[in-house]
Amino acid sequence: MTILQIETATASCSVALAKDGIVVGCKQVNERNIHAEVITLFIDELISTAGVKYTDLDAVAVSCGPGSYTGLRIGVSTAKGLCFALDKPLIAIETLEAMTFGMIGKEEQVTGSNILLCPMIDARRMEVFTAVFNADGERVKETSAEIIDENSFSDLLKDKRLLFFGDGAEKCRAILGGNSNALFFAGFINSAVDLTPRALEKFRNKEFENVGYFEPYYLKDFIAGKSK
Helix, strand or coil: CEEEEEECCCCEEEEEEEECCEEEEEEEEECCCCHHHHHHHHHHHHHHHHCCCHHHCCEEEEECCCCCHHHHHHHHHHHHHHHHHHCCCEEEECHHHHHHHHHCCCCCCCCCCCEEEEEEEECCCCEEEEEEEECCCCEEEEEEEEECCCCCCHHHHCCCEEEEECCCCHHHHHHHCCCCCEEECCCCCCCHHHHHHHHHHHHHCCCCECCCCCCCCCCCCCCCCCCC
C-alpha cells in the first residue's frame, strides 16, 4: 500500500511517501508562512522522484491538529482535494500523536516504564497544545490547551520522568526545567515521516474520514491578530 502523508500543523511544511510502512521519500522545509507556496510543488516532486503516479496512491494521510490554524487549513484542504480528485480514502492523525511516534525510537531516553512523553505545540504566550503518552505511544493525558506555570504536570513529575519536546517545549524550560524529572529534547521538528506507523495502522483497520465533512482539529477558536 502506498500512502501520501502531509504535515503542516506547525512551522514545518512536510510531505512523505510511504510504501507498506516504509518511507521512500520526503520533502520538507521548516519556515513559517510558505506552506501554501510549496506544498503542491513538494507533492509533485515527491511523486515524480518516487516513480509512481497519483493514481497509484492507496490513501492520503494528514496531520489534523491541533496546531497553526492557517497551516492546518492548508494541509487538510490539500489532502481533501487529492482524495476527491483521486477517489482515495482520507486518514487523519492527531498531530501530537504523530509527534510522539516520531520521538519513540529516535531518542535513547525513551525507554522503560518510568518515562512519559509530552509533545508540545507553541500556542500564544505561555500556552501550549499538549498531551502525555507512555513509551509505547499510549495516551496518558488527553489533548488540551495548557498555560504553563510552576504547577504544570506536578502530579506526573512526582514519580515519573517527562520528556518535553516540540516547538512549545523550549519556552517551558525556564519554568519546569528545575525539576530533575523534567527532560527536554531540543530541536524536534514535525515531519510527515512521523505519520507513518499510525497511517499504516489506520489504513489496515479502514479508519477513514468522511472527505466531504472532515475539518481540522483546531482545539481552540481562531483569534485574528490586530492589523498593523
